[in-house]
Amino acid sequence: MDLKSGNLYWPDTLKEKPSYPIVEENMECDVVIIGAGVSGACTAYELKDSGLDIILIDKRTVAAGSSSANTGLLQFSNDQLLHEAIRAFGKTAAVDHYWRCFNAISRLRDEIVPSLSIDPELIMRESLFFASNEDEIETVQEEYKALKEAGFDVEYVEKDEMKKWVPFSRRAAIITKGDAEVNPYKLTHGLVKAASDAGVRIFEQTEVFLKKADEDGVLIRAAGGYLIKAKKAIFAQGYETQETVKEKNTVIESSYAIVTNSIDDLSFWKDNVMIWESARPYFYARTTADYRIVIGGLDERTSNPDMRDQKMIAKRDELIKEVESWFPQLQGAIQAEYNWSGSFAHTHDGQPMIGQYGRVPNSYFLLGYGGNGIVYSLFLSKLVARHIMGKKDPAFSFYSKERVYEPE
Structure with missing residues (x-):
């Protein structure tokens, strides 16, 4: 997908960015994350201390897709205003969503940014x-x-x-x-570097394709013919996710x-x-x-x-x-x-999504779509990480395709 065109500002703010290798062998892991933009970076960061073997991979370099064109406004208010969300989903679910966005920004300030070695200019x-x-x-x-x-x-x-x-x-x-x-380019690089420092394997400039997904796991084919076998896959490719699943919403x-x-x-x-x-x-x-x-x-x-x-x-x-x-x-x-x-x-309904599809088992599709994409990625990635680690979160079902709200 042709994601963006023109003269981008953010890459000019990080001249000496970290770089990572391409895939040059067959590999196995617990979780493979496809996409090293802000969504994939957040997910790798959330899973870095899980004890799981994680691979993060992108066909471009880190943050070189839509994340380099993000304008970096982090707001708890959304394109769907609160009073509109209340009419659509009910007061409890809508207010909970807004507080989830608010708390994601607070956590970024208090917990995440202080742990990064690259200053994201928050x-x-x-x-x-x-x-x-x-x-x-x-x-x-x-x-x-x-x-x-x-x-x-x-x-x-x-x-x-x-x-x-x-x-x-x-x-x-x-x-x-x-x-x-925030500087979205520096934030993404900072999150990926923190994940790499914690042992997550990072690969750039390696295009991948879904070869098979079944009850045994997921098989990814990488450029060069190499295979990555994973128990779970997280597709965090932003808008390009639609090339794998056509989400009607x-x-x-x-x-x-x-x-x-x-x-x-x-x-x-x-x-x-x-x-x-x-x-x-x-x-x-x-x-x-x-x-x-x-x-x-x-x-x-x-x-x-x-x-x-x-x-x-x-x-x-x-x-x-x-x-x-x-x-x-x-x-x-x-x-x-x-x-x-x-x-x-x-x-269409104004809310981001965590997609799961019967035809692609053992896979999650992180769809932080909307004008508040970075904020959505911050908390959706945490929900997916918790779900993979077997920790139930009542909000997970609200961001699924079914939009079932299960209050605590």
Whole structure:
């Protein structure tokens, strides 16, 4: 699958990245993880101290797929707003999902990042979610009420108050606390290196294919004709997972992003609060560790890479225009030093998935689809790891295809 095109920013931030060998022999293991993007990296990290023999393998280098095009906003709020999720799944399941996202970010800060030898540039941020137009005011108000009742630390912001945060204003907005920004490329490399240091076998630039899956385990054929025999397989290939299983709940579209030049003075942007809006598709923005602006959005309902890429220059110009409309101080002072387009997947029902399919036994498909993919990968990988180790978690069934919620 042609996952992305353009000039990517994140790989330029890690010039001396770890490298790993290709597969050059037949192997056996307890668990093989296919895909060394953020989902596979999280899974390898979760299993590194399990006592199981783990292999992580990718046809590219680590983080060279969609993870290199991720914009690195970590938010507990989702594309499916809490009040919408409550209507779809009930209050208990929806609120539990939101707290699971919140706790995943907190755990990343408190437990995971301190254990990594590669700094992923994690910075805790507040987020500003605003009504895109007058028709969206009620949506923001409903969301504020749902978040407040669920116990989240949120603040309702009206038009004049919003200018305390950014130079532009809308009639209604929410400030949420507990979010973060991260360098997704460094995070993925940091997680993989931690797994490697703990004994997980890592292989790059080796394409693999599912040869057989039955009650005895999984057999993977690697480039060169080598075979990997595993008791369990975890497919963490992101959007390319759809080449192995056609999940009907999945929609693949296209999205666009730019990273600007470094900006000397961002004092007009209070605390570099992360920004997103209520319209669908929506614009979103954040800053980087070297004082650039990342802005993305303008999603298109196409999975055709040629159609996607034909619009990349026009989308770049639209994104610059949007930044300048938010921040008039920057008119004429910014340029897109990096811009790219990429495939983007979400689910019809708004929730990520752990796929299990009868035709592919002993296999898990980690589908952290949606605008909150890194956060989803953080907790879905832990659920899969616990399940493999025989530890029951009531949330596992909710993220399965059946969407059965089993509260503790």
